[in-house]
Amino acid sequence: MFNSLSGRLLILTTIFVMIAEVLIFVPSIARFREDYLTNRLERAQIASLALLADDMIDSDLENELLENAGVFNVVLRRDQVRQLMLSSEMPQPIAATYDMRENNAVVLIRDALSRLVSPQNEVIRVMGAPVRDAGLLIEITMETAPLRMAMIDYGIRILILSAVISIITAVLLFIAIRALLLKPIKRVVGHMQNYAAAPEDARRIITPTASVTELREAEDALQKLETDLTQALRQKDRLAQLGSAVSKISHDLRNILTSAQLFTDRIEMSEDPTVKRMAPKLVGSITRAVHLCESTLAFGKAEEPSPTLTMVQLRDLADEVIEGEILAIGDFELDISCDVPLMMAVRADPEQLYRVIANLVRNARQAIVATGQPGEICLAAFEDEDAWWISISDTGPGLPLKAREFLFTPFQGGARKGGSGLGLAISAELIRGHGGTLELTETGDNGTRFTICLPKGDGTMPARTGAAVA
Ligand SMILES: Nc1ncnc2c1ncn2[C@@H]1O[C@H](COP(=O)(O)OP(=O)(O)OP(=O)(O)O)[C@@H](O)[C@H]1O
Numbered sequence: 098m099f100n101s102l103s104g105r106l107l108i109l110t111t112i113f114v115m116i117a118e119v120l121i122f123v124p125s126i127a128r129f130r131e132d133y134l135t136n137r138l139e140r141a142q143i144a145s146l147a148l149l150a151d152d153m154i155d156s157d158l159e160n161e162l163l164e165n166a167g168v169f170n171v172v173l174r175r176d177q178v179r180q181l182m183l184s185s186e187m188p189q190p191i192a193a194t195y196d197m198r199e200n201n202a203v204v205l206i207r208d209a210l211s212r213l214v215s216p217q218n219e220v221i222r223v224m225g226a227p228v229r230d231a232g233l234l235i236e237i238t239m240e241t242a243p244l245r246m247a248m249i250d251y252g253i254r255i256l257i258l259s260a261v262i263s264i265i266t267a268v269l270l271f272i273a274i275r276a277l278l279l280k281p282i283k284r285v286v287g288h289m290q291n292y293a294a295a296p297e298d299a300r301r302i303i304t305p306t307a308s309v310t311e312l313r314e315a316e317d318a319l320q321k322l323e324t325d326l327t328q329a330l331r332q333k334d335r336l337a338q339l340g341s342a343v344s345k346i347s348h349d350l351r352n353i354l355t356s357a358q359l360f361t362d363r364i365e366m367s368e369d370p371t372v373k374r375m376a377p378k379l380v381g382s383i384t385r386a387v388h389l390c391e392s393t394l395a396f397g398k399a400e401e402p403s404p405t406l407t408m409v410q411l412r413d414l415a416d417e418v419i420e421g422e423i424l425a426i427g428d429f430e431l432d433i434s435c436d437v438p439l440m441m442a443v444r445a446d447p448e449q450l451y452r453v454i455a456n457l458v459r460n461a462r463q464a465i466v467a468t469g470q471p472g473e474i475c476l477a478a479f480e481d482e483d484a485w486w487i488s489i490s491d492t493g494p495g496l497p498l499k500a501r502e503f504l505f506t507p508f509q510g511g512a513r514k515g516g517s518g519l520g521l522a523i524s525a526e527l528i529r530g531h532g533g534t535l536e537l538t539e540t541g542d543n544g545t546r547f548t549i550c551l552p553k554g555d556g557t558m559p560a561r562t563g564a565a566v567a
């Protein structure tokens with residue numbers, strides 16, 4: 098209850114109305130005291146008029162008149178000379194004098210509050226202007242206890258009234274908030290749940306209806322979000338269908354091409370010189386086409402399995418990659434060096450790490466061979482507190498613009514004739530599976546460097562240190 102919007106509003110409203118009532122209470126209690134004293138002055142003035150009829154009244158009547166007016170003494174000055182006076186015995190000396198003719202709001206409030214907080218009964222003198230210009234000045238003495246009692250009475254009535262008002266206000270506000278805010282909010286929440294159950298269904302997208310501006314804005318934003326999401330999901334769906342169609346086509350195409358390969362083998366044996374000249378090119382093209390189909394099929398298979406992490410002797414793994422590459426180089430002038438510390442062990446899936454490093458070294462080799470110039474490839478590794486860093490650098494021509502633009506994007510990053518543009522994308526995915534990163538740290542006329550970072554900890558990536566890049 099207290100955590101709900103309506104509950105909190107209910108409490109806050111009550112508090113605020115109470116505060117407002119207190120602000121009203123202070124001036125009204127001052128006003129009440131002023132009225133009370135003025136009323137006493139008037140009653141005393143009426144009592145004193147009895148003297149006008151009869152100059153000498155007996156003391157019994159005098160006491161009765163004073164008692165009725167609720168005062169001890171009255172002095173009514175009619176002009177400079179004449180004055181009327183009623184008097185009886187005062188129980189104690191006068192404690193204070195209040196002149197009602199020169200009151201301002203601050204003085205009235207101060208006097209009223211100090212009267213409320215001082216409980217002892219005092220005798221005070223009050224002066225004021227007589228009503229109907231019946232004289233110059235009227236002055237009375239009276240007790241404060243009845244005044245204070247009346248003030249307390251009045252205060253309690255105000256407090257009860259404010260409590261009632263605040264409860265009524267709070268309840269009304271509660272009902273209004275429910276209708277204006279809570280119901281629409283609940284509607285939106287219910288709608289969101291409904292949408293989440295089947296986000297591809299465009300019929301479930303919200304239609305904004307709220308009349309409150311802020312809610313309407315939220316609904317509009319939600320509608321846009323849902324529309325975009327539904328569209329993206331459909332797009333993804335179409336791409337998935339397209340992907341599976343491509344897989345099927347690749348599969349059949351590969352079979353067709355494999356039979357074509359068999360025929361071209363025969364053609365190579367032909368005696369015709371033109372055919373003899375063209376045949377190897379035909380074989381090469383068909384082989385590349387088969388390779389493309391196979392890579393597409395391999396990529397189309399479900400995601401790479403998650404790595405099985407063990408401690409791998411990096412040096413051994415690197416040597417194995419290099420041996421394979423040296424075979425492929427043949428007698429081309431290309432040097433591959435290994436700068437991996439002898440006993441360095443990294444935590445990785447050996448099979449996957451092998452594929453990544455082999456991919457990167459092969460790319461470097463292919464790039465250098467394509468230039469026809471001699472070159473070098475260097476495999477290096479380094480470890481710090483947080484991670485293992487492996488770099489593969491070459492003195493090749495650098496990545497072509499297209500490869501840089503679509504770096505790590507399957508199929509699109511390939512700029513090499515006969516390549517399928519998958520090697521880097523797959524490598525990056527495998528390293529991501531290890532919680533690490535594969536980055537292109539340098540490329541240009543002087544060569545290229547890729548850096549692999551494998552974190553040692555729980556997968557939070559360490560900041561790259563200069564040593565690893567150097
Ligand atoms: N070390 C490098 N030096 C120069 N260019 C490179 C290097 N590594 C990659 N490239 C460029 O980046 C492109 C993408 O490489 P990637 O390995 O993803 O695909 P690929 O080698 O073309 O095909 P495959 O899927 O058979 O590996 C390459 O075609 C090549 O142009």
Ligand SMILES: [Mg+2]
Nearest residue numbers: 456460520521
């Ligand atoms: Mg490659």
